[in-house]
Amino acid sequence: MNSSASTKERILTAAEALFAQRGFEGASLRQLTAAAGVNLAAVNYHFGSKDHLVEQVFKRRLDQLNARRLAALKQISGLPETTLEDVLSAFIRPALDLSHDGGGGLFMRVLARAFAEHDDSLRKFLSENYGHVMRQFTNEFARLLPGLSKEELYWRIDLVTGALTHAMSGFGIIQRKSDVSEVTHREQTAEHLIRFAASGLRAP
Amino acid sequence: MNSSASTKERILTAAEALFAQRGFEGASLRQLTAAAGVNLAAVNYHFGSKDHLVEQVFKRRLDQLNARRLAALKQISGLPETTLEDVLSAFIRPALDLSHDGGGGLFMRVLARAFAEHDDSLRKFLSENYGHVMRQFTNEFARLLPGLSKEELYWRIDLVTGALTHAMSGFGIIQRKSDVSEVTHREQTAEHLIRFAASGLRAP
DNA sequence: CGTATCCTCAAACGATCGTTTGAACCACTC
DNA sequence: GAGTGGTTCAAACGATCGTTTGAGGATACG
Incomplete structure (x- = not known):
């Protein structure tokens, strides 16, 4: 066994x-x-079957990713001093960490492929294992961006998702220089993503 | 047929x-x-062969898209009163228009798949037919964002590309309401994308 | 020891893939 | 009308696909 x-x-x-x-x-x-x-x-x-294998490949990493994201969000959710950058950090850093210590450096590429596929059964599986996390983050974004209409908020979250997925799956466009450590590089990457996304979300 | x-x-x-x-x-x-x-x-x-067919599918639309983007950029390139929004408009609107009047509404999805594929020969073909356009837009972005280092600029352009590709291929997440025309909806979509991208690029 | 359960293995299954073939068809010239 | 070059056609090619099969190995318990 x-x-x-x-x-x-x-x-x-x-x-x-x-x-x-x-x-x-x-x-x-x-x-x-x-x-x-x-x-x-x-x-x-x-x-x-092969299809069930595909699902299990997703499930193994998504369970890790969901747990870490929700744990990070829980610590800051609802607090009055929480910033947009904090929420984005809770969303982005677990994904970057997974690439490193989870051995799942390739998982973000798999996830990007899943977005490109418009296969219905795969999308259904993803929304079932992913939807509740996105819903919690959306609620927190809505609280911190009270000026945005629901429609605008959904639009911008979708754009942020696209930017992050694209960036994290296409690793290597911005190469790590030999004089910075892996940990430092990951930190710089996170700051780039967070700064860009926060500014985009706050657009007038 | x-x-x-x-x-x-x-x-x-x-x-x-x-x-x-x-x-x-x-x-x-x-x-x-x-x-x-x-x-x-x-x-x-x-x-x-099938591979050559794939290339020709790209070539037919990319030739249209490149020509329209470069024509739009040419009208504003180098002018002192040009804004970041103008450059983004020259980049985004031709793609949205292609979805409508070119009959190539599905092409953006094909393009998103090409990004997800990391196939070397396909990437090489794309950079050969796409690279010079991106280079011209990058130059213009650099001129309008003098405070950004080269590394930061590349990062942010990559993030913008990811956001736009994701949004334009996933058409329908934000559905057009029945009381707005197709043209109006496209205009609203363009404004959403441009506002978000401009703000992200201008991030402190 | 016998047996039951879980697992691995080589081999084969039918289906479907991209590609090739050679004959037939069609418009046109001499 | 014979011949020519470009195009379409049904049929077949070998390769590879996901899946199934049945025999055999490994381990634990009576």
């Missing part, structure tokens, strides 16, 4: 990397199982 | 729609030629 968990995890990790690199349809189960060092039939044995 | 159009054009139009809907790998030549009402072998006869 424990040896199967190892096989499962190896499939998930290999799938995450290959989906990020070649897409959901572009990555075949034969490439995938070869990279994971497991038998071809192991995917259908442990996950039932 | 439109039997008056040439076989080549019918293939390009059907391919654009199917690539937007199912992706480059997800759309098969058999679905594609059936939708276009042409023989399966016509794709390889007229385009050589």
Whole structure:
């Protein structure tokens, strides 16, 4: 029972990397199982089908990401001294951290692909596992931007989401210089994103 | 189908729609030629291969888009009274117009997929047909935002690109209300995008 | 030891993929 | 009317896809 968990995890990790690199349809189960060092039939044995594997790849990282984002939001939600930058930090930093210590550096690319896909079943799965988090953040944004109409707020949150997804999935456009540490670079990236998004949200 | 159009054009139009809907790998030549009402072998006869078809789908729309963007930029480039909003307008409105009168409403979705794909040959083709336009806009942005370092400017332009691509491909998140015309709705969309992007670029 | 349960494996399944082929068709020239 | 060049057609090609199968290995418990 424990040896199967190892096989499962190896499939998930290999799938995450290959989906990020070649897409959901572009990555075949034969490439995938070869990279994971497991038998071809192991995917259908442990996950039932390729579609269920895709869902589980999402679920493993989204559970981490959701938990961290909600924990960060909880600490500042509703407080009178909370700023827009604080809320954006709670939204952005968990995603950047996941790229580093979760081993899920490639997950943001997978997520960007999911946005590009307009597949209905995948979108439904994402909204079920993602919707309640976005709703809480939206409420907090609304509190801190009382001048915005609901329509304008939705527009701008959508634009922020697009900017962040694009930036975090396309890592490497702005390369880390050799004289700054990984942690420092991540901090600078977060500040760039937060400053841009906060200013965009506050637009007159 | 439109039997008056040439076989080549019918293939390009059907391919654009199917690539937007199912992706480059997800759309098969058999679905594609059936939708276009042409023989399966016509794709390889007229385009050589599926990959070349993908490139031509991009080329047909990008040529339009580039020409309109550069024409709009030329009218305001270098003038002392030009604002950031003017440059963004020259960048954004041609893309929105293409969605309407070019019949290429689906092209922005295809473009968003291309960003998600990290396929090297496709990226190379895009930079060859797209790079000089982005370079001219970047120069103009730099002139209007003298306080920004080169690194910061690249960062923010990348974020703007992500926001716009996401918004224009995801058309329909903000639905047009029945009491506003198509033209009015497009105008409102452009104003939303420009206001957000300008404010983000001007961030302290 | 026998047996039950979970897992892995090589092999094969039918379906679908992009591409190629060679004959047929069509408008046009000499 | 024979010939020519461009185009369309049905059919087939080999490759690869996700999935299934049935035999065999590994481990734990009686």
